[in-house]
Amino acid sequence: MKFGQGFEAALARDEYPREWIDHAISYKKLKKCIKRVQQELASLGLDKETLDALWQHVNTGATEVGGQLGERLQYSVDGNEKLIFTPKLTIVIDPRDGSPMDAWLSPDTRRILKRLAKTEDGRRPSVATVNEIVPGGQDQQLETVEIPLTSDSEFFQILTRELSDLDHLQNSERSQLEVEIAQLGRELRALRSSRSKRSKKEIEAWRMIFELYTDAEVFMSSHEADAGARDAAHAQKQYAEFNKALAAHQNQIIQLGKEGNSALDRFLRVNIKLLRLIKFQEINHMALNKILKKFDKRTALRARSSVSNTLTHSPLMAQNLAKATCFTISEELLNIIPQLNDYLCPVCFSISYKPIRLRCGHIFCIRCMVVLQREEQDRCPMCREGVVLDASSDNLDKDLMKFMEKNFKVAVRTKQKENEIQAGIDRWGAQYENAQKCIVM
Known part of the structure; x- marks a missing residue:
């Protein structure tokens, strides 16, 4: 099964709310956009084969002449903390006549690029000046011009909007989880301040529950071999182990009473929702990586390396969500009832x-x-x-x-x-x- 079909099938399952699905990466729409980028590049004489050959020529030339020829062709996707991406394709031209520097390009490609390098009044809209060291050690001053593309801007505009929507969804869901965790914390503090015999039994039951939960390390591992946030599959496995351990201590859980069992159910639902949200963000992050890989494969523009640095620090990363929520659970719940392991x-x-x-x-x-x-x-x-x-x-x-x-x-x-x-x-x-x-x- 192709990834696009598998992605849609995963979203179509009943485990995700409609609101979440509406915020997911629109993989099909972005694929169509990539096709338009291909068509636009081809109309400029820069089809995939030509760009692949040009990149290869640039890389070979950079080795031969001290690394300066790498500036003859550049495609950058500048991104900021707000996940706004600005794509830009530039090529080096001869300042004497505005023609592309690579003489091996086809006549049609050279003619199109030369025309793009001039304005209506015949001047060249140079955006930068670079110095290239030519054989013999002499400096040669060259100019770079930006090749106007609209389809790739559309691609990254769609991507920017959808990543922003995903971040907004994650922040909203995380806030709701924190509200529920804080409410549970208030109930446990009230229980701890009570002096009834019944409350003492409930506290001991909660101590046992939190000890099992801590030992399970559902979302975060403290082991040297796999320290840090767990992926959704491993977290699901650890959560199943926690539930199995709970089932083996039903005699103590009975001590919680009606209200305590209701609180326990809410605590379990918080964990289930967090698991689901992490899984949702993981498949969207995979869709993001897949669509960027497809973009580079079909257009030969090499955008992924520029975009990846910005996305690494994005709240979209499921690891960040796991760390933040686990910290809240620890501060708001686990610290209320002291654990023997800490003493x-x-x-x-x-x-x-x-x-x-x-x-x-x-x-x-x-x-x-x-x-x-x-x-x-x-x-x-x-x-x-x-x-x-x-x-x-x-x-x-x-x-x-x-x-x-x-x-x-x-x-x-x-x-x-x-x-x-x-x-x-x-x-x-x-x-x-x-x-x-x-x-x-």
Whole structure:
């Protein structure tokens, strides 16, 4: 299946709203425009074969004479931050008679270009002057004139308008997502400030949900191998894994109650909409690349290299959308309910209770600090600064300890029990641990 047909089929599926489809790249219209560009160039004696040969001649000449001949033919598509593109085809002429410098061009092409290089009163509308180094080391002053094309301007006007529409759509949809995320944030803050037993169970359920969501890394990866924004296909796969993990914790999700489940449904819809929007922008970006490639292939004008630099910084890029929305989710939702993973000791990977804050600023659980000091290891495991042996009871972060006791009661109780057992082993030996196991049994 040709790309154009596949693109239309993808847009015709039910997953995209009508408004989105109306803002999509008009691939067929742009293809027709390319045909008009071809016809216009052919009428000037610059058909694809002639332009291909001219580019080849220019490249060969540039190698032979120090790189200056590359200015004999230029096609540039200047773009700005507002995605406004201005195409321009220029060619070097002989200042003596206004004829094209490349003598090998066909008589018809030379005659047409020579006529374009003159105004009605016979003067040449020179737009620039260049110096070319000819064999022998002498400078030769040449002039460049712009060849007027209307069809390529039409092509880039259509493209400019449609890219602007896509950016407007993306910004509008992103704003709506941020409004929904902010509303969920307000509900979670209200839930957290409540002191009812019911709210505590709901908070624990949300903590579990956000932990699963963070672990899934749906839209952004923190792994070295694929760090950064995920493409739509990979994000869809990770989202499916997240839903699978949720299904395995239904007993905890039940604790959310009616309103909590409604909020969870809205959170899932935000993710689904973001997935759909990223996929929509990806196929439009692909359509953009395909139509520019087709433009260059059929016209030999080599526009893609000029346009690509501007498009790289366009909001149309789905990666930018993923980063921005994930940041909003993190700030507005994930930070409201503290996650245990953010408070783990980097040595034993359990909760940093009781938290010892070293002079370098890094935090460890008290048990790991005791072990390090007993082994006379002075360097911080994180930054290698010699601060461990200086630590004392004054380094206990009491505010952080209260925070942990309030937000991670189960983890704190487990860690306290582990510390008590380890302290008993230190005092009475390994038999203490065996005795504790017998007591539990």
